[in-house]
Amino acid sequence: MKKNSLKLVSSFGYISLGLGFINSAYSMGLRSFVALPVEKGGSVIRFQLEQAKDANTDTLITSVAYGFTGKQTLLLGVPYRLSPTGSNRQGDVSALYRHIVWQQDRFSGTDRLGLLGGVVIPTENDRDPAVQAGFVFTHVKNRHEIDIDAVYQAGMESRVDSARYDLSWQYRLSPVEYPDWGITQEINSVLELNGRWNEGSTMTQQLTAGVQWIHQKWVFEGGVVNDLNNTHDRLYLISTRFHF
Amino acid sequence: MKVWLLTILPLILFISSASNARTIEVEVYGMTCAFCVDNLTRQFNKMESVSKVDVSLKLKKIRLETDEELPTIETINQAIIDAGFTPIKVTILPDEKE
Numbered sequence: 001m002k003k004n005s006l007k008l009v010s011s012f013g014y015i016s017l018g019l020g021f022i023n024s025a026y027s028m029g030l031r032s033f034v035a036l037p038v039e040k041g042g043s044v045i046r047f048q049l050e051q052a053k054d055a056n057t058d059t060l061i062t063s064v065a066y067g068f069t070g071k072q073t074l075l076l077g078v079p080y081r082l083s084p085t086g087s088n089r090q091g092d093v094s095a096l097y098r099h100i101v102w103q104q105d106r107f108s109g110t111d112r113l114g115l116l117g118g119v120v121i122p123t124e125n126d127r128d129p130a131v132q133a134g135f136v137f138t139h140v141k142n143r144h145e146i147d148i149d150a151v152y153q154a155g156m157e158s159r160v161d162s163a164r165y166d167l168s169w170q171y172r173l174s175p176v177e178y179p180d181w182g183i184t185q186e187i188n189s190v191l192e193l194n195g196r197w198n199e200g201s202t203m204t205q206q207l208t209a210g211v212q213w214i215h216q217k218w219v220f221e222g223g224v225v226n227d228l229n230n231t232h233d234r235l236y237l238i239s240t241r242f243h244f
Numbered sequence: 245m246k247v248w249l250l251t252i253l254p255l256i257l258f259i260s261s262a263s264n265a266r267t268i269e270v271e272v273y274g275m276t277c278a279f280c281v282d283n284l285t286r287q288f289n290k291m292e293s294v295s296k297v298d299v300s301l302k303l304k305k306i307r308l309e310t311d312e313e314l315p316t317i318e319t320i321n322q323a324i325i326d327a328g329f330t331p332i333k334v335t336i337l338p339d340e341k342e
Contacts, residue, residue: 037280037283037327037328037329038283038328039283039284039286039287039326039327039328040287040326040327041326042283042286067328069326070325070326070327070328070329071328100328103274103330105273105274105329105330106273106274107273107304109274109276110273110274110276140276145276172277177302178300178301178302179300179302180300180302180303181298181299181300181303181307182298182299182300183278183281183299183301184278185278186277186278214277214278214279215278215279216278216279216281216282216285217279217282218279219279243279243282243283243286
């Protein structure tokens with residue numbers, strides 16, 4: 001049974017990577033969580049299009065974040081395979097609760113540690129649920145931001161366990177210096193090391209490079225993910241998010 | 245005469261209203277990017293007494309232009325905490341006419 005599940009996970013490929021790990025609404029990384037907040041009562045929606053070159057799949061991941069308080073956020077994510085068409089296009093729903101348990105804000109930036117916990121809810125009868133837990137740490141200082149997150153998914157019944165980590169570094173290319181007053185658009189470079197693991201296989205190490213265009217009301221970003229081992233696949237990402 | 249009064253009346257009302265307006269400056273730590281501070285401006289824009297919000301990511305400050313009724317320091321601090329940041333110092337700027 002576990003082997004069947006492995007096949008299922010494999011067939012979903014990168015979709016499964018997004019299941020439990022929707023990016024934070026205020027994520028500065030392309031693929032990682034951060035501890036930056038969603039305000040009380042605020043919501044953010046993100047649409048991310050992923051194209052896996054060798055696997056030849058296009059996936060749309062829709063993520064929504066809602067802030068219960070400045071420190072407590074609900075994150076929901078639903079992947080949907082755009083192509084190839086056929087059965088099992090709808091991925092499972094990920095629900096994660098993030099609680100920022102430690103926060104140290106400074107003039108030059110912030111340090112935040114958040115704990116994550118939640119479930120993966122299957123959308124098909126032949127798939128099983130999972131519980132998930134992990135942490136996210138964010139360090140921001142001046143033009144630099146580093147985000148680290150790790151999450152483990154424990155599959156129930158026949159669902160295999162899985163895990164991931166993200167180590168992301170963002171550097172603000174523009175503006176070099178903020179104006180005295182007023183908000184300007186920002187451009188960041190992003191470099192990440194990511195790891196994706198499913199029970200029964202070795203962890204796929206990945207290198208991600210990209211760019212973010214940040215506006216006060218929206219973010220537009222894109223990047224390329226290269227597998228450093230295993231299948232050596234390449235993944236193209238493009239996403240946008242809106243605050244409302 | 246009536247035309248003259250109708251012209252001058254809105255001006256008098258505007259000056260009267262402006263004379264009661266106050267500017268509050270708040271030092272806020274934890275603001276790190278343009279998208280993040282949208283949280284903060286939304287929190288303050290919900291307040292009826294706040295007519296304008298300016299943000300400085302460089303100085304780590306926000307500036308609130310208020311109408312007659314000033315929001316309390318507790319209200320301001322809570323709005324900043326609800327947005328996920330840390331309030332440091334609240335200053336009511338002196339009216340330039342005083």
